[in-house]
Amino acid sequence: MTDLSPELRPDEAGPAWFRQLRRGVDGVTVALNVAGTLLIFLVMLLVNFDVIGRNFFASPISGVPEMVSMSIVAIVFLQIAQTFRKGRLTRTEAVLGYLERRAPRLRVLLDLIFAAASALLIWQLFAASLPLFNKAWVRGTFEGTVGDFTAPVWPVKLIILIGCAALLVQLVLFAASALFRLIEGKGPES
Template identity: 50%
Template sequence: MSHQETPAAPGQPLPLRWLDAITAAANVVGSLLIFGLVLLIGADVAGRNLFGAPVSGVPEMVSLSIVAIVFLQAPMALKAGRMTRSDGVLGSLRRRVPRVAAALETLFDGFGIVALAAILYAHWPILVQSWERNDFVGAIGDFTAPTWPVKLMLLIGAGLLLLQFAARILRRHLGYRA
């Protein structure tokens, strides 16, 4: 794993501090979704065992929430240096030729920006279509939930992740640790 990064220092530019605050808020929303799922699944299990009646829509809500949680929490994982990756080569380069390691990390962050830009570009029409058609999951008469809120959370999370990749490049070249 890469060097541990810390919350934004007060000396960092205001846009980076705002980005970090919004990223932290998205992470909290993701954590609240996890807590909500724990309560929901617990209620479903209790309902099945005690009353022979499950909570309607649990599988649908779980599947929708997982996508939202991943995209809301990924930006904080990247900012905190906890995004899964192999650092063997980078660690060695960082010790021997730090400039090459920094250039390689910048290249990787650039690839992240390009990949997330593609996700944002491809997903925007999907969100618009979901909103316009009032797409939902579930069975009419039992349980339905609109899909657009999750698609919106995906776009917000992907946008924050793209901005965190850009912030890593900026911090690296301005000399900020994180």
């Protein structure tokens, strides 16, 4: 059985420096994923405390809807690079599996094209998000209602940039791995 995930194993394609770089980047990606998981746990606690406070003490926690909506965006961007690294993004496995069996080098070439196109898309998202972060930082943009609850927006905008950067690095490393496999004459599974 072959593993179609883009996650690189230490014995996969590329020179030793590349595999070492990949391990370091993967460590950062895992740390971002853990931060996203902790944020999920904190949001869960916050919502539960809000429901308990609202129903049993008639005292809800101010700003819960705003914090939850901002947290959902942060969670997605904290975990997107790990999702890609583990091969859990939506894709057509039937076509890729067929290509892997019939034309493994074509499958690797498609991986390379996919990674390059995805990297361009994520770069555009990063470039479009950067001015939004700057605006939120400079203007002190906040979410909520003055006098009740306010939270600055810039931390979420920063997390979007960090998540885009982490995914971009993963995509570039995935493309480089595919290129090394093409050069070395290896298919998706070495």
